[in-house]
Amino acid sequence: MSYSLNQKTLLTTLFTLTSLTITTSAAQALRLKVEVENLGPDGGVAVTPVWVGFHDGSFDSYDGGLPAERGLEQIAEDGNPMLISQDFQDNLTYVQGGVSGIFPSDQVGTRVDGMIGNSAIIPGTSAMSMFEITPDDSNRWFSYVSMVLPSSDYYIANGNPVEWDLMPLFSEAVSSLSFNVGLSGTITDAGTEINDFNTSAGNLLYPGLGSGQTEPGQGEAENGVNENVGDPYANFLNQPPNFATDFANLDFNNETLYPDGIARITITRVSVPESSTTVGLIAMGGVFLLGASLPKEFGLKPGFLRRKVFGARFKSLSQK
Ligand SMILES: [Ca+2]
Ligand SMILES: [Ca+2]
Numbered sequence: 001m002s003y004s005l006n007q008k009t010l011l012t013t014l015f016t017l018t019s020l021t022i023t024t025s026a027a028q029a030l031r032l033k034v035e036v037e038n039l040g041p042d043g044g045v046a047v048t049p050v051w052v053g054f055h056d057g058s059f060d061s062y063d064g065g066l067p068a069e070r071g072l073e074q075i076a077e078d079g080n081p082m083l084i085s086q087d088f089q090d091n092l093t094y095v096q097g098g099v100s101g102i103f104p105s106d107q108v109g110t111r112v113d114g115m116i117g118n119s120a121i122i123p124g125t126s127a128m129s130m131f132e133i134t135p136d137d138s139n140r141w142f143s144y145v146s147m148v149l150p151s152s153d154y155y156i157a158n159g160n161p162v163e164w165d166l167m168p169l170f171s172e173a174v175s176s177l178s179f180n181v182g183l184s185g186t187i188t189d190a191g192t193e194i195n196d197f198n199t200s201a202g203n204l205l206y207p208g209l210g211s212g213q214t215e216p217g218q219g220e221a222e223n224g225v226n227e228n229v230g231d232p233y234a235n236f237l238n239q240p241p242n243f244a245t246d247f248a249n250l251d252f253n254n255e256t257l258y259p260d261g262i263a264r265i266t267i268t269r270v271s272v273p274e275s276s277t278t279v280g281l282i283a284m285g286g287v288f289l290l291g292a293s294l295p296k297e298f299g300l301k302p303g304f305l306r307r308k309v310f311g312a313r314f315k316s317l318s319q320k
């Protein structure tokens with residue numbers, strides 16, 4: 001095939017522009033791997049796929065002593081991150097000026113969020129996802145929320161929006177950040193659902209606990225506030241006989257059983273993305289993992305959306 005001079009000029013120009021686009025996006029985005037490992041003992045508590053968000057410090061998921069807002073309630077009761085993700089992407093926050101509610105935030109730049117894992121992360125297992133973030137103030141602070149299983153509305157989360165600073169990763173002072181979550185005394189009851197094994201979630205992971213809830217949102221309203229959990233299952237209704245002995249390893253506040261908390265989160269700086277196409281794929285990955293993470297009662301088989309939309313390539317990028 002031959003080209004006229006003008007065609008050659010046009011092709012050269014297009015190539016140069018494409019290269020510029022790729023170079024620009026490569027310089028702006030930072031790829032991070034976020035891994036969650038369940039550190040609990042055999043028969044210990046599991047966590048639902050972990051919702052994570054990167055923001056400018058303006059997203060506060062909860063305050064102890066205040067009521068839980070809608071997205072936190074949904075993930076704390078059903079492990080479903082759809083609402084918290086939507087509110088996060090809409091630049092909202094759940095606490096402002098010492099009051100809980102649905103408030104617009106003053107987020108500067110674009111928030112990034114997504115999920116780690118697509119099913120319960122049980123003791124001895126881990127899950128990871130890749131994220132493309134902007135390494136400046138807009139994505140400087142890391143937040144996480146995940147339901148503790150089995151429970152009616154227990155969760156782990158950072159209530160302080162500026163607890164986890166990624167600036168040391170951005171500046172390359174360190175290549176990874178690692179911290180333990182769900183340490184004794186820090187697990188929270190959302191105060192939205194009465195603690196009851198007849199309507200709790202995650203029971204099927206623990207034979208002998210009964211079937212628990214059969215659809216999302218099942219359980220009596222508690223009308224309470226976010227509060228740290230004391231004796232984990234002491235106030236659960238419909239406790240099976242021999243609960244204390246048969247399910248002893250569920251006591252997440254026992255520091256002998258959980259010396260390092262329930263889980264460890266590790267955020268690692270991976271590499272500069274190869275092209276703007278890769279950036280787009282991974283940015284969407286978080287969204288589709290939301291679909292893939294939905295429990296069976298939502299009518300979606302795990303991985304359905306992921307396979308349908310991205311095929312094997314997306315799987316290799318986002319999951320292990
Ligand atoms: Ca807070
Ligand atoms: Ca509820």
Ligand SMILES: [Ca+2]
Nearest residue numbers: 153191193195
């Ligand atoms: Ca409760």
Ligand SMILES: [Ca+2]
Nearest residue numbers: 199213218219
């Ligand atoms: Ca429930």
